[in-house]
Amino acid sequence: MKEVIEEDEVDEARKSRRKTSSIRSPSTSESIAAPAMLSSAASAAAAERKKELRRLVKKISEEDDDQTVTYDKAAAALSALRDLKVGPKERKKGDRIHPLAIPEHFLCPISGEIMRDPVVLASGQTCDRAFIQERLNSGNRTCPKTQEVLTNTILIPNHLVQSMISEWCKENGVNLSPLGNQDEGLVTKNERDTFDELLGKISSPSPAIERRQAIRELRLLTKRNRSFRAVIGEKPNAIPQLLSVLSIPSLTEDPQVQEDTVTTILNLSIHDNNKKIIGDSPQVIPFLIDSLKSGTMETRSNSAAALFSLSAFDSNKVKICQMGAMKPLVDLLEHGSPTAKKDAATAIFNLCMAHVNKATAVRDGAVVVALKAIADRSLVDESLTILAFLSSDQDAAEKISENDGVACLLSIIRDNPNSRNKENAAVVLYSICMYDRSILKEVREEEDSKGTISWLAQNGTSRARRKAAGILERLKQTMSSTYHSY
Known part of the structure; x- marks a missing residue:
């Protein structure tokens, strides 16, 4: 982009010399020429x-x-x-x-x-x-x-x-x-000028086609140039300017404009210093949640990814969940494309790192959808990670046992080749064994017929071995209690 340099202001006194008589004295002429x-x-x-x-x-x-x-x-x-x-x-x-x-x-x-x-x-x-x-x-x-x-x-x-x-x-x-943080890229004057020019086109009363092109270009620049993501920290009004398109019906209803805007927010949110700035903007999170519900699959996927990125900042975790993001994220986990499901799963997991959000995730169906994904073998790793994190909540543990989760978890421990998946399954199984004694009968039958838990106690990861040993101890205590009750 061609750099424009303003000229110095011209001294108006030189432009409007006082008119004098047509005959000048030598001294006057010399003072003007000097x-x-x-x-x-x-x-x-x-x-x-x-x-x-x-x-x-x-x-x-x-x-x-x-x-x-x-x-x-x-x-x-x-x-x-x-x-x-x-x-x-x-x-x-x-x-x-x-x-x-x-x-x-x-x-x-x-x-x-x-x-x-x-x-x-x-x-x-x-x-x-x-x-x-x-x-x-x-x-x-x-x-x-x-x-x-x-x-x-x-x-x-x-x-x-x-x-x-x-x-x-x-x-x-x-x-x-x-x-700024050199790991995030160094911003040049030309990049600042380009950023300002694009935001100006987006927020000004320019033709809709120019606004569409500016949003598209900003999306591409924030994707390719990491230094472009750092500019926003210097311009507190950048986000309101970007979202000014939401006030134009012809642009708000344009699926491509919605996708480009969501993706630009995603790109900007990658910069750590931007997470609070973007999360504090009152329009951003509601816009991303609306896009989760009504956008194209690409838009929904990028909205989930943006919420995941923003949730890395602790205060955003609670805010995002309070504004209603969990239910559309769970819906995307269940019905999205493979990429969208992964984005939704990572966002749900990150949000649940705030303890107050766990109950919301259980209420909005995260446990049931995760169990279904494991049973379908469509998103096993991510779903087990979510269940391992939620299972410390009693309501979540009860939901797992109510929805035939024990058989599903035992099959993972027995048949899944991934040691991390076996570990997470053991974590979940251990939690529900602590909350619900009735499932111990099913676990005992598995242990007696196949020795699944004993095998894990000998061959699993260190965490899996600890959980398996805890389950075996629970089984032992139950047997002893039953024996002494006669």
Whole structure:
């Protein structure tokens, strides 16, 4: 995207000179011509200072000897250039200057912003360390300014430019905020501008087709560029702008717009710092829940994935469940596509990590649907994980035993080759054995005929062995109690 730079405001006094008589005195004529002469001289002097400064910076980057004298000369050249550009040091400390007055060599050619940690590349150009390192890590070994292939990837600290930047920031009251989490991607000025432009199209009264295209493009950018996901933390109004399409009936009823909006929220939620921001937006969770109920299968799947991502933030877990997400998630677990079922299962499991949500999951049918999925062998791993987590709740344990869950669990322990599935089945079976003595008869019959629990106590994972041993102990206690009752 082409970067637009605003021009300095023109001094209106120069445009509206007071009309005088047609005969001017020599002194008046000279006073009018003087500014133009000084401007021309200043430009020539500034060009000369820039040339000198470039020579000194190159000398510093190429030589290893003591650079003290050269540093002093460069600092003096920079000071003189500054005085020519923005005037002598008459500005009060803390005063800000117009962005256009930022010296060009303070700006990173990648980010377009003032460098925090300037380093010199093999090409002799200076970049901000974090941005050039990210570029190199991605496999791009070209200089961002000259486009030549770098002969090596050594980054040499540019102490001169660093000290110049520090001095300039101090004098002009510029406070450089630290870069965000570099693992999530570094945001450049162009990316910020693109993000703003797309949000502007989405939220402005532009034609519906332009809004659709902007939402689609934002979806793709937040998918491909991890740094795009970090922009939202700098723009608190981004989510309301994105969801402004919900106020346009022609767009709200468009299945593709709904899918693109849901997926954009999903992409943005991957960034850890965004989970609270998105979850706190009053429109987001209700929108995702509505999309779970009425969207295309792809939209429903991505809505479930977005709720799973947001539920990683603890306060969102309770909020999502209170707003009614559990029932449509259970419905998707039962009737969705294979991918949608997995997304629903992971969301349900994550939500149930908040203890208060377990009762809601049981009430909304999660236990019954999970048992059905296990019996159908359609989603065994995820369903067993949900049951293992819910089975500590007494209502859940009762639901499992009421719906022929014991036979299903025993068949998993006996026949399923996955040791993790055997472990989770043992966890669930142990819980319901503690709550319901009546199922022990069925367990004993399995043990007497096939030795299933004894085998697990010897061959399962460490957790499975503990649970199997607990079940055997429970069986032993029951036998002893029955014997002494005669």
